[in-house]
Amino acid sequence: MNRIKIVVSISLLFLLSQPLFAGDIKGKVKAKGVKHSGDAVVxxxxIxxxxxxxxxxxxxxxxxxxTFIPHVLPxxxxxxxxxxxxxxxxxxVFSPETCVDKFNLGTWPKGQIRSYTFKKSGCIPVMLCNVHPEMEAYVIVLETPYHGVTAKDGTYEIKDVLPGKYELKIWHEKLKGASVVVEVPEHGEVVVNFDIKR
Amino acid sequence: MNRILRLFAVTLIAVVLVEVGYAIPSFSRKYKTSCSTCHYAAPMLNGFGKAFKNNGYRYPAGTDPEMTKEEPVSLGSEGYKKVWPEAIWPSDIPGTSPLSIWGIGRINYAAMNDVKWEFEFPHEVEILYAGTIGENFSFFGELEFENEDNQNEIMYPFALQYDWSPGLHIRAGMVHADPTPNHLKLTRNHYNIASFRSRNRWRFRDEQIGLEVWGAGNGSGERGGYTYRAGVVNGQGINDMNKEKDIYGKVTYKIGGLGETGGTAGAESQTSEFFIDNSVTVGGFFYKGTASRAGFNDEDFTIFGGDVDYWYDRFIVNGALMFMNSGMPGIPERKSMVYYLQGNHVIYPWLIGLIRYEWEDADTDQDAVKPVNAFIPGVTVMARANVKLVLEFKMFLDDVNKKNDTFTLQMNFGL
Incomplete structure (x- = not known):
């Protein structure tokens, strides 16, 4: 009997931890003028x-x-x-952007970590290394946790989005694309594809 | 026929007399990284560049294979190590061409020349090649064409090096007898220590051919450390001009800063720039040689000296002092003293100001020979990581040379 209670409790906890109504957004981004369609952020x-x-x-x-890994981090x-x-x-790691107060974390040895908290949404600061000027990455600071980064083949997925009508945007470090209004269903998925170019 | 002979003679002389530069864009391709990873301002190395060199042109701590972005071509699989001596030990070669080009052009001004202004393009074109062969060999060489008063000089030195460990390398070919080599030089003007000539025209600046044992190691806490080198060279030319071999050596110890063989332990800091390496390095060197010259007796000479290199934040102050004793049969011994003191300041990472004071007393025992001294103020502009402009003035302070001031705008690029 106790075992049944435990299983039921765990199942309930799992269900409650998930949105009761949530849909997924997925699709494919076609990038023109660059080597691959990866590292775009949808x-x-x-909200x-x-x-x-x-x-x-x-x-x-x-x-x-x-190399910074990942190259883009929403x-x-x-x-x-x-x-x-x-x-x-x-x-x-430093950034020349004022929206992150031009932070500079100094330098540190292998295996160690230094941290920075990104407070201001709407900011897309570039991350640079002043020892290796070829290194570059981006942090995309958003007001929602609903984002996906494209794989090299352009596919992306944003899971467990609250149902509703939203403006879905796309960002790429070199290319531009128009935003799309999307209606996320209570269950299931909606497919949104993008074309981005210079 | 005379023309061919003349060209041949000029070429031979050039092989002996021309010195080399060290800035290797092919390393940028191999590791997909910027010149400034290794260079303060090419060819002058920064702390990491010295560690890379001290590891036999490899990344520190055995990480070279993972840092190499261009896959090498295998000349035998790893398994063949088990077959040796019944097979050739396995190796590899660079995956793409190890060739680079370094071009130098100048606009010269010399106050006392008949032609005061001139455009010297090119002054020099170097085809450089460098890289590693398998785990334990490396190579470094160049084919250089240089204009010298409208004569084309050609040189083609190289070195093959066995890299047992960072602490022990054996190098054959062009070696580092010069205590102030090009990879520590920022200016167009050579250090006076490198250019100072013995009575039979020998000087450090000329390429030295021979065998060298050298190495480096980190100091306490993986910071700073030691370097040493000792070698035997012809002294003059690819074919020796006399039966005596010359010997030389140098030791340095670096306190603080990046480890001489790299590594990141203990290097935590709130600031970092590729040109910062807060440290003090002190060194001592010697050279004992015999110089020959047509129509003169052989000259036996001994050199000893020391240098200091202090890096703090955006400043570098360094200096070197050299004494030379020269003996020739039938004439009095000559004692010489040469030194310089130089300061650099990084105004921006692409804009470096410098000033050098140099002093050269060819015969310290004879007042008849007046010392030469000069100021060299200059500015180095890194227009791009691989395009450098040097604006430099040489202002003589001594009475004899007072009006021989020179001014140069030098343009360098590497591909």
């Missing part, structure tokens, strides 16, 4: 009257083989990003 910038809790877990950006405003140095060389 997102709902904000009027709705705020979201900042995730307790920190987002992560690695510095490995003289986060909810208020999220702290941990920057790990995975290389046997010194790295730095």
């Amino acid at each position: 997102y709902i910038e904000k 009027d009257g709705k705020t979201f809790d900042v995730p307790k877990d920190h987002a992560k950006m690695d510095q490995k083989n003289l 986060v909810l405003a208020g999220t702290t990003v941990d920057y790990l140095n995975s290389d046997e060389v010194l790295h730095n």
Whole structure:
């Protein structure tokens, strides 16, 4: 009997942790004029009257083989990003953007982390390393947790979006695309494709 | 026929006399990284560039294979190590061409020349090649064409190096006898220590061919550390001009800053820039050689000296002092003293100001030979990571040379 209670309780907890009504947005982005269709961010910038809790877990950006990984990182405003140095060389992270107070985290050894909290939504600061000027990444600071980053083939997915009518936007570091109004169903998915170009 | 002979003679002389530069764009391609990863302002190395060199042109701590973005071509699989000596030890070569080009052009002004202004394009074109061969060999060489008073000089030195570990390299070919080599030089003007000539015209600046043992290691807490090198060279030319071999050596110790062989332990800081390496390095060097010259007796000379290199934030102050004793049969011994002191300041990462004071007393025991001293103020502009402009003035302070001031706008680019 106790076992049944436990199973039922866990199942209820699981169900309550998920939105009762939520749909997915998925689709494909076709990028013209660049080598691949990856690293575009499809997102709902904000939902009027709705705020979201900042995730307790920190987002992560690695510095490995003289590259920021990932190259683009969408986060909810208020999220702290941990920057790990995975290389046997010194790295730095700074941003020249005023919306992140032109922060500069200095330099730190392999295996160590320094962090920065991104507070201002609507800000897309570039991340640079002043030891290796070829390194570059972007953090996209949003008011909602509804965002997806395209794979190299252009596919993306945004899961568990509250039902409603939203403006779906797209960002790419070099290309531009028109935003689309999307109606997310209570269950199931909606497909939205984008064409982006210079 | 005379023309061919003349060209041949000029070429031979050039092989002996011309020095080389070190800035290797092919490393940028190999690792897909900017010049400033290794260079303060090419060819002058920053702290990491020295560590890269000290690892045998490899990334520190055995990470070179993972940092290499261009896959090398295998000349034998790893498994063949188990077959040796019944097979050739496995190796690899760079996946793409290791060739680079370094071009130098100048606008010159010399106050006392008949032609005061001139456009010297090119002054020099270097075809550089460098890289690694498998785990333990590396190479570095160049084919250089240089204008010298409308004569084309050609040189083609190279070095093959066995890299046992960062602490032990064995190098054959062009070696580092010069205590102030080009990879530490920011200016168009050479250090006076490198250009100072013995009585039979020997000087550090000329390429030295021979064998060298050298190495480096990190200091306490993986910061700073030591370097050493010792070698035996012809002294003059690819074919030695006398039966005596020259010997030389240099040791340095660096306090603070990036480890001489790299690594990131203990390097935590609130600031970082590719040109910052807060440290003090002190060094001592010697050279003992014999110089020959047609129509003169052989000259036996000994050089010893020391240098200091202090890096703090955007400033660098360095200097070197050299003493030379020269003996020739039948004439008095000559004692010389040469030194310089230089300061650099990074105004912006692309704009560096410098000033150097140099002093050269060819015969310290004879008042008849007046010392030469000069100021060299200059500005280095990194228009791009691989395009450098140097604006430099040389202002002599001594009475004999007072009006021989020179001014140069030098343009360099690397591909």
